[in-house]
Amino acid sequence: MRYERKYRIEQVDPQVVGMVVRQHPAGFRTLYPPRQINNLYFDTPDFAAFQDNVTGAPRRLKYRLRWYGDDFHEITNPVLEVKIKDNQVGFKRYHPLPEGTYTAADWPGLVERCRQILKKGLDLQPVLFNTYRRSYWAAPALPFRLTIDTQMHFGPFQSHRRPVLPLADPAVVIEVKYDELQDEDTAFILQHLPFRLSKNSKYVTGINLCYG
Numbered sequence: 001m002r003y004e005r006k007y008r009i010e011q012v013d014p015q016v017v018g019m020v021v022r023q024h025p026a027g028f029r030t031l032y033p034p035r036q037i038n039n040l041y042f043d044t045p046d047f048a049a050f051q052d053n054v055t056g057a058p059r060r061l062k063y064r065l066r067w068y069g070d071d072f073h074e075i076t077n078p079v080l081e082v083k084i085k086d087n088q089v090g091f092k093r094y095h096p097l098p099e100g101t102y103t104a105a106d107w108p109g110l111v112e113r114c115r116q117i118l119k120k121g122l123d124l125q126p127v128l129f130n131t132y133r134r135s136y137w138a139a140p141a142l143p144f145r146l147t148i149d150t151q152m153h154f155g156p157f158q159s160h161r162r163p164v165l166p167l168a169d170p171a172v173v174i175e176v177k178y179d180e181l182q183d184e185d186t187a188f189i190l191q192h193l194p195f196r197l198s199k200n201s202k203y204v205t206g207i208n209l210c211y212g
Helices: 015-023 046-055 105-119 186-189 200-209
Strands: 002-009 034-041 059-068 079-086 090-097 125-138 143-158 167-169 172-179
Touching: 002 105, 002 186, 015 143, 015 172, 034 200, 046 059, 046 090, 046 125, 059 105, 105 143, 125 200, 143 200, 167 200
Parallel strands: none
Antiparallel strands: 002 090, 002 172, 034 059, 034 125, 059 079, 079 090, 125 143, 143 167, 143 172
């Protein structure tokens, strides 16, 4: 179980955000090169997961198929993730699909495979595509990880059509992540980030952009 503290930063250049993180007294440094994260989110026909997030339900589930790569249409080694949030802490369960590279023509089969893994039927619907660039940071002497997400784009899921992501979110999102047992240095980490903590969900942002 871990905490995720989030900052949604608007009208600030991503390079400035990176400089602020690099100058943090905890000594945050990049772990490895940035990479492109791609997602297909699922929800019920009445958008129960969306509603739970908006209303702040204490226990929430989020289902997404995730893969990595600069070409959104090459779905390489996708993994079905179930993200479970219990009040302020959360964890993930991972279900890798058969390895390989899939294309848009494979979406019906991929969706059905996800339903089979989760033992769900048509009550689980693909609803939203999302992609963004993520950089990864760590503090050498402290058990904190930090990510910076930029270049966020969204598009509605449309069956039998090549996915498009026409809607952009220009904000920068920082997530500070740490184990629930490592709370003693949190104030030191957060107080040296000159941004306002906020609630942020890419899924909620995307649904609002795509479906109003």
